[in-house]
Amino acid sequence: MIQTIAFDVGETLVRDDRYWASWADWLGAPRHTVSALVGAVVAQGRDNADALRLIRPGLDVAAEYAAREAAGRGEHLDDTDLYDDVRPALAALQALGVRVIIAGNQTIRAGELLRGLDLPVDVIATSGEWGCAKPAREFFDRVVDVAGTPRRSILYVGDHPANDAIPAAAAGLRAAHLRRGPWGHLWADAPQVRDTADWVIDSLHDLLDVVAGS
Known part of the structure; x- marks a missing residue:
């Protein structure tokens, strides 16, 4: 039972629309590009964050997350x-x-x-x-x-x-x-x-x- x-x-x-769109805007990349790359890494069985690193190689995701929060552009849910x-x-x-x-x-x-x-x-x-x-x-x-x-x-x-x-x-x-x-x-x-x-x-x-x- x-x-x-x-x-x-x-x-x-x-x-996850807002989440990935906010990352695209932060990195200055087209939202469609980020969405497509997320789909690509998913199909390859890779980590989601790899999509962001394809846009900006060597990206420190945790550091960028902190920077977004500090800039008032962090996580949001409603x-x-x-x-x-x-x-x-x-x-x-x-x-x-x-x-x-x-x-x-x-x-x-x-x-x-x-x-x-x-x-x-x-x-x-x-x-x-x-x-x-x-x-x-x-x-x-x-x-x-x-x-x-x-x-x-x-x-x-x-x-x-x-x-x-x-x-x-x-x-x-x-x-x-x-x-x-x-x-x-x-x-x-x-x-x-x-x-x-x-x-x-x-x-x-x-x-x-x-x-x-x-």
Whole structure:
């Protein structure tokens, strides 16, 4: 029985449009160029930040992030960044008695911004706050700790198989691959995803049926 559902953030709950557009503007590159390069490195299985380093070789992403924050051009999140199904689906899951957690590879600042959205969730945590990041086993162990329910009763939902479904399953959690965003669509039908994920879903609303059937 699914008692807890934990969610990835980028391209699971939140569109990444603003994030990459802001980087393009900061680096003085066309937004389409950045978007295309992100897609290219994703298809190659590389780190997202490699797209930025292709534009500016040797870029220190952490230093540039700090510079953006200092210039008042740092991270921003509001309701327009959320996918349409986020609030209603999360609220419906809570109404069913499911413990709802947001836990992704985000900064401390992103955690603050997510809490400011007043989402219907029980816990919000980021890798920046925990000091460990997906796909490390330690990250998923922390998810188990904050869930407070048995490991096999926890479902982790995300769009990136290498960071979400595969390591979640390896850590003993249930896993759902969300067909959303570039990663989610690109790998939804990959044999490893189909063999590893307990469910492949197209919407967060599909999780209501998952819970009912578990």
